Amino acid sequence: MPRLTDANVTIAKEIIGRYPRPKSALIPILHLAQEQDGYVSEDAMRHIAELLGITPAEVYGTATFYEMFKFEPVGRYCINVCTNISCQLLGAWELLEHAEHHLGIKAGSTTDDGMFTIEDVECIAACTEAPALQVNYRYRYRVTHAEFDLLIADLRAGGLADEIPPHGTLARVRQRTPQNWADTGRTAQAEVDAR
Template sequence: MARLNADNERIAHEIIGRYPRKKSALIPLLHLAQEQDGWVTDEAMSHIADLVEVTPAEVLGTCSFYEMFKRHPVGDYHVNICHGIACHLLGADELIHHAEETLGVKGGGTTDDGRFTVEGVECIAACTEAPCLQVNYRFANKVTTQDFDALIADIRSGARSDIPPHGTLAKTRQSIPEERAAGPALVEDAQEPAWLSRNGSDQ
């Protein structure tokens, strides 16, 4: 729990190398830190500050703006129950109430065993499947209270290994082979692209 480990530091350098300015990699790197530790630690933020050459305060400034970054430990499974308008119309409040009762936590709280954090969240983009939720950003659609109980039971019994630990988003990363990379379009390199100038330049 701390700085990015050696593997992640290597990935971090790869990501930074894709941008014309290093600071652009900040959000992806904060995700990387959260993937490593389950939340974003102060040490990781300092390390990222070094990597992208800004102050730790700037990293905190960005980090604290975004809902997904947790600056304190959360449950292994972060259950986000949507309470956007479409879900609201189809029983989101009742579902949230049920979830909080069942797990014995209140808005954003974590169960004593550290397994689950439950939170009512703004629209998560599955409006026609209302009410919906995400567990570590994996969807469950048209969720009844019985469905919810079954989901929690499945997770507890280890039957949902398809849901990765909190912090992991895409299981596939972009990887640009060195020989195929065009490279970042540097701000300082104020060149008209060759294919445009060949064609009689800018319209």
């Protein structure tokens, strides 16, 4: 199982530098690990613990609290169907049932070819556009069953590769630490912590 690549260690260190205390960078770096491998591996968690000066158990404790982190490989495309109240009222369960039928898997599992994972998720903040779903956290609104089938076909055909990166990649634009980074928070907090 992989540790973080050198390039990602560089990014991780830059992220750490943007917080007054290193552990604050934990969740963003877990995302980085997930971006690298599609899931968060044990070796990556050990590596992150080293980078942050904490124990792997602490990394694990935080990581497992949050639903987005996967600890074993999932599909290239994670299809999260919202079934919360607004979506339920407008046919989310029927959409989910259709999705399961169409892909031949139950919610919470992955197709044999490793392409798709379906999940039954909580509100994704698209309530007025129900029923809504996300593919790797990219929205699809007011999804009809036919549109769902089309979506799957497009994803299989690679037609949406530009818009939807593989699972794990969240924002494709990163905040940078520019020349005029003031660093006032870290300096001030370090003073307090030293006391």
